[in-house]
Amino acid sequence: xxxxxxxxxxxxxxxxxxxxxxxxxxxxxxxxxxxxxxxxxxxxxxxxxxxxxxxxxxxxxxxxxxxxxxxxxxxxxxxxxxxxxxxxxxxxxxxxxxxxxxxxxxxxxxxxxxxxxxxxxxxxxxxxxxxxxxxxxxxxxxxxxxxxxxxxxxxxxxxxxxxxxxxxxxxxxxxxxxxxxxxxxxxxxxxxxxxxxxxxxxxxxxxxxxxxxxxxxxxxxxxxxxxxxxxxxxxxxxxxxxxxxxxxxxxxxxxxxxxxxxxxxxxxxxxxxxxxxxxxxxxxxxxxxxxxxxxxxxxxxxxxxxxxxxxxxxxxxxxxxxxxxxxxxxxxxxxxxxxxxxxxxxxxxxxxxxxxxxxxxxxxxxxxxxxxxxxxxxxxxxxxxxxxxxxxxxxxxxxxxxxxxxxxxxxxxxxxxxxxxxxxxxxxxxxxxxxxxxxxxxxxxxxxxxxxxxxxxxxxx
Numbered sequence: 001x002x003x004x005x006x007x008x009x010x011x012x013x014x015x016x017x018x019x020x021x022x023x024x025x026x027x028x029x030x031x032x033x034x035x036x037x038x039x040x041x042x043x044x045x046x047x048x049x050x051x052x053x054x055x056x057x058x059x060x061x062x063x064x065x066x067x068x069x070x071x072x073x074x075x076x077x078x079x080x081x082x083x084x085x086x087x088x089x090x091x092x093x094x095x096x097x098x099x100x101x102x103x104x105x106x107x108x109x110x111x112x113x114x115x116x117x118x119x120x121x122x123x124x125x126x127x128x129x130x131x132x133x134x135x136x137x138x139x140x141x142x143x144x145x146x147x148x149x150x151x152x153x154x155x156x157x158x159x160x161x162x163x164x165x166x167x168x169x170x171x172x173x174x175x176x177x178x179x180x181x182x183x184x185x186x187x188x189x190x191x192x193x194x195x196x197x198x199x200x201x202x203x204x205x206x207x208x209x210x211x212x213x214x215x216x217x218x219x220x221x222x223x224x225x226x227x228x229x230x231x232x233x234x235x236x237x238x239x240x241x242x243x244x245x246x247x248x249x250x251x252x253x254x255x256x257x258x259x260x261x262x263x264x265x266x267x268x269x270x271x272x273x274x275x276x277x278x279x280x281x282x283x284x285x286x287x288x289x290x291x292x293x294x295x296x297x298x299x300x301x302x303x304x305x306x307x308x309x310x311x312x313x314x315x316x317x318x319x320x321x322x323x324x325x326x327x328x329x330x331x332x333x334x335x336x337x338x339x340x341x342x343x344x345x346x347x348x349x350x351x352x353x354x355x356x357x358x359x360x361x362x363x364x365x366x367x368x369x370x371x372x373x374x375x376x377x378x379x380x381x382x383x384x385x386x387x388x389x390x391x392x393x394x395x396x397x398x399x400x401x402x403x404x405x406x407x408x409x410x411x412x413x414x415x416x417x418x419x420x421x422x423x424x425x426x427x428x429x430x431x432x433x434x435x436x437x438x439x440x441x442x443x444x445x446x447x448x449x450x451x452x453x454x455x456x457x458x459x460x461x
Contacts, residue, residue: 004107007036009114014328018299021183021268024325025089028111030068033118037066040110043102048112051100053445054087054152056080058097058112065115074123077116078130082155082199083148083444085124085191086177088117091441092319124194130155132202137161139458142227143204144212144398147175148440149233149431151199152447153420153454158202160455165227167210172264175235176432177440179264180256182293184300188263213401218427228461229426229454232413233447236392236432242285246342247388251277251350255286255294255389262297278303279385283353285339286389287311290437292322294387295331305331306381310338310358310371336360338371340378342386352382392437402427412436420450421457428454 010026011017017024028036040062048058057076064073077084093099093113101109122128139162143154146168154164172178174192186192200206212218212234221227239254241247258276261267265274278301284294287309295305307326309316312335316323327333334355341354357377360369399407406414406423413422413429420428430446432438 001035001038003039003103006039006108006111007032009111014325014330017184018329019302021300023187024184027121028114028118030070030122033065033115034068036111037062037115039103040066041103047100047102048097048110051096051098053096053441054080054448056097056116061119062110062112062115065119070119070122071126071128073119074128075131077119080448081444082130082152083177083195083440084116085120085195086148086186087441087444088113088115088120089186089191090181090439092439094320096441124190129201130198131159133159133161135161136163136203139163139229140165140227141454141458142167142221142225142230143233144218144230145169145175145233145235145431145433146173146196146206146208147177147233147235147431147443149235149433149443149447149450150175150231151196152444153231153233153428153430153451154204154447155199155202156448156451157454158199158204160451162455162458164203165205165207167212167216168206168208169211169234170264171208173206173208175233179260180290180293182259182263182297184296185293211397213397218398218402218405218424222426228458229428231420231447231450231454232398232422232427232429232433233431233443233450234394234398234433235443236394236412236437238393238395238411239388240390240392241388242339242390244339244341246344246350249342249344249350250348251279251384252342252386252388255284255290255387256392258294258387259290259297268297268301276301277385279383280304281383282306282385282387283308283339283381283383284387284389285309286391287316287318288389288391289318289322291387291389292318292326294389296326296329298385298387299326299329299331303385306334306383307331308334308337308339308353308355308381310336311369312336312360315360315368334381336371338373339386343380350383350386352380353386354378354380392432394433394436398433410436415450416453417446418449419453419456420446421453426457
């Protein structure tokens with residue numbers, strides 16, 4: 001075996017998977033996982049752990065996989081992560097743990113994400129559960145939102161003996177994991193539902209269909225229901241639009257609505273009553289992971305799909321793997337282009353977009369080169385569906401119904417990074433509700449920090 005090259009991972013063929021919603025990546029089997037784990041140098045000063053927002057003991061779990069001790073590997077991961085089967089699939093490992101892997105200096109980094117996924121899947125298939133606290137400590141904590149931040153915070157607090165209840169606005173737990181990320185990247189029943197059950201196995205209670213700020217307020221939870229601390233992990237579900245003419249036309253979606261209908265409400269199945277107009281020719285505006293998810297979903301609904309993005313390929317914010325998979329599936333990338341207007345027919349339906357070509361100018365404050373319009377380069381593209389994937393911001397419902405909770409100009413809750421503490425005593429926050437739309441693992445890191453902050457607060461109270 002060549003130690004510089006990672007063990008390849010099996011995937012569905014592009015032509016086959018572009019017509020189904022089954023998972024693209026098939027993962028390692030036991031033999032492949034042990035062979036890949038054998039490439040790990042087991043560094044004493046493990047750089048990979050410094051790249052992990054939840055500080056998993058990566059050399060520790062990989063050493064167990066190498067020896068075939070998969071259950072022991074699972075318990076090593078569970079000490080730090082509540083959602084290993086999710087993270088193994090959707091984390092941007094290439095910029096985090098694998099990006100710091102020493103093996104990657106001369107060859108390919110160890111496939112840490114694929115090994116984490118293998119261990120979590122093996123544990124699920126063999127009925128292995130995380131270990132719960134031996135006794136409760138008598139303190140009640142409320143968690144708002146059952147996405148990655150909320151599940152992580154709740155799981156960590158439950159392990160410390162807290163009586164934790166999660167309040168979820170939708171009818172199914174999982175947050176962005178169920179409504180935002182497509183089935184072909186993250187299977188809902190097999191993976192997400194099983195991870196939620198693992199958090200419940202730690203003693204966490206989950207109440208769905210509870211809209212905090214409407215059904216009940218944070219003050220009521222604390223004053224009337226005996227919760228001593230509250231964690232807000234309500235995400236960022238409010239989509240942004242461009243503000244160009246024609247955006248109100250029928251057939252124009254936010255990526256959020258398009259993905260929620262398909263993922264949570266199963267609109268891609270004929271026997272569900274939640275139709276989605278996928279159209280024959282779809283434009284997706286944006287270049288992040290959510291844009292790739294929307295584009296690849298529309299492709300599976302039999303559309304010709306164009307991704308229109310105002311910067312070049314190097315600047316695409318999406319993961320390299322997602323871009324690679326999208327191209328393999330036949331998605332067309334119209335880069336260095338930006339819509340200036342959506343064209344509308346006499347029935348009020350979108351029929352295309354007016355697009356202008358761009359070039360990259362000087363770097364802006366963040367170091368990214370700003371796109372500049374090329375005068376006179378406008379042209380029209382036909383489309384019967386346009387999906388706007390321009391990021392999201394937090395819904396202001398919670399902040400507007402909670403006295404003393406400070407927010408910034410983007411309507412994000414202001415919270416300390418190390419502890420998650422907000423301006424209101426006993427109230428903590430983390431994830432997209434604080435940062436705006438970001439990754440699953442960063443939300444988990446914030447949930448973990450807040451659990452520690454809440455534990456310190458209640459221990460000293």
